[in-house]
Amino acid sequence: MWYIFFPGGNYMKQMHLRVDDALYEELNTYSVETEQSMQACVREAVVYYITDKKKKQIPILKSQFTFIDLFAGIGGMRLAYENVGGRCVYSNEWNKYSQQTYYANFGEQPEGDITKVDAKTIPDHDILVAGFPCQPFSIAGVSKKISLGRKTGFEDKTQGTLFFDVCRILKEKRPKAFMLENVKNLKSHDKGRTFKTILESLDELKYKVFFAVLDGQNFVPQHRERIIIVGFDMERYGDDIEFDFDITPVNPKPVMRDILEKKVDDKYTLSDNLWTYLQNYAAKHRAAGNGFGYGIAPLDGVSRTISARYHKDGSEILIAQKGKNPRRLTPRECARLQGFPESFVIPVSDTQAYRQFGNSVVVPLIENVAKLIVEKIDLLESDVQNEKRKAI
Structure with missing residues (x-):
């Protein structure tokens, strides 16, 4: 018996699954060949099955x-x-x-x-x-x-x-x-x-x-x-x-404040340690004549380019906050920054969402x-x- 997890919202739902010995061996072999967990293999098979059924049922x-x-x-x-x-x-x-x-x-x-x-x-x-x-x-x-x-x-x-x-x-x-x-x-x-x-x-x-x-x-x-x-x-x-x-x-061209959410969880605010590190890092490179460092996005302008590394510290695009350290963009704000519609579903963790929008x-x-x-x-x-x- 396995616990198979399926994405739902920003979390995974689980279900129990029993299979006979022959099917178990087939799945185990496929798991080794594809270097995936058995759980991932079963989820993949179910999703492909559902996708194929939908294609056959939905009129073109x-x-x-x-x-x-x-x-x-x-x-x-x-x-x-x-x-x-x-x-x-x-x-x-x-x-x-x-x-x-x-x-x-x-x-x-x-x-x-x-x-x-x-x-x-x-x-x-x-x-x-x-x-x-x-x-x-x-x-x-x-x-x-x-x-x-x-x-x-x-x-x-x-x-x-x-x-x-x-x-x-x-x-x-x-x-x-x-x-x-x-x-x-x-x-x-x-x-x-x-x-x-x-x-x-x-x-x-x-x-x-x-x-x-x-x-x-x-x-x-x-x-x-x-x-x-x-x-x-x-x-x-x-x-x-x-x-x-x-x-x-x-026309008119959008600016940063157009994509920002009204209320943002404190978890997106940089910690004191990270903010201190980013400031020291920027100061060191300025002294060496380099332009490396964090970027505070102008609210009435455009940001730097978001990348797949944004999940690490968010340093390329930070939003200033009154009386607080700067914050990262939220995944929804990243979606807006890339022009995705509000209806676009984000079913993965913040880390994966940052990577995905940074690569999009x-x-x-x-x-x-x-x-x-x-x-x-x-x-x-x-x-x-x-x-x-x-x-x-």
């Missing part, structure tokens, strides 16, 4: 386009694409806590390890969406092939990285377009070799590529620069494609880009239909 609503959500996190990009008329037909995210948040908000469990997913099993879709992790590419094998006069392709250059999985899915499914999101420093990562390899690989796959660094502060009170890479299928549309990141900032995207910024991509696809499809009519 008419949508403007379909998309898949890779390296999905907690679904920030899914929210953005659904807001402009899209329907998500597949999602993938390996982190179990992010899976919990995703399930709480979308009613489905993202598939796990993307490296083990057969691209043929992924549903057809119009747009591939991915916030893939940034990894260095090994160029040793590629350099050897070049020295021997042999051709190299994206499979040689990107094998072993998670970007390779994006490429193999693009190759297999040929979506009309894709959108990739990453940190601004992707362009300079590994002395520029990473970004060069990415562009070469996408070009080899016959996609016309456009990219720009966009700042989230046009939509939320946070300075957050991210690189957005967009591509359109040249096998379908030809290479005479133009695309502009002509985003439309919100500015939803309204991605929504703006999504709208531009969909509009461009509509124009390109119209041109394709016109050419077909002329050929008749």
Whole structure:
């Protein structure tokens, strides 16, 4: 008999479960293979079962386009694409806590390890969406092939990285377009070799590529620069494609006080020891001529960039308090800082919530880009239909 825990609110609910010996052995083997607890394995199985049943029972609503959500996190990009008329037909995210948040908000469990997913099993879709992790590419094998006069392709250059999985899915499914999101420093990562390899690989796959660094502060009170890479299928549309990141900032621009809660628990106030440490740390770096240190967010301005490390001390974005030490943002305020709606459920601990929102995207910024991509696809499809009519 096991106690199996399921997320509910900000806590876990438990239930008893009995299984026969054969099933127990199967679960035990799977537990060892996946390096998960038996409890986690059973929860995963139940969630997948419920998700599959829901998909079969719920009628497919008419949508403007379909998309898949890779390296999905907690679904920030899914929210953005659904807001402009899209329907998500597949999602993938390996982190179990992010899976919990995703399930709480979308009613489905993202598939796990993307490296083990057969691209043929992924549903057809119009747009591939991915916030893939940034990894260095090994160029040793590629350099050897070049020295021997042999051709190299994206499979040689990107094998072993998670970007390779994006490429193999693009190759297999040929979506009309894709959108990739990453940190601004992707362009300079590994002395520029990473970004060069990415562009070469996408070009080899016959996609016309456009990219720009966009700042989230046009939509939320946070300075957050991210690189957005967009591509359109040249096998379908030809290479005479133009695309502009002509985003439309919100007006008036929101400021920090717009996202703050009226009453905040004292647990978010920094302890005397932590506040003293942060002040001393900042003073030491100022004396050395460095700019490192905590940041008090201006109430009528924008904050620094929130990151996954925010759970450690909250130092990059602190809120001043009268007669008290500064405080961290609450998880709900972090959600607002990234442009998530008030209805977004936060079923995990504060620590996990900080990590998740720190790793997520500015939803309204991605929504703006999504709208531009969909509009461009509509124009390109119209041109394709016109050419077909002329050929008749």
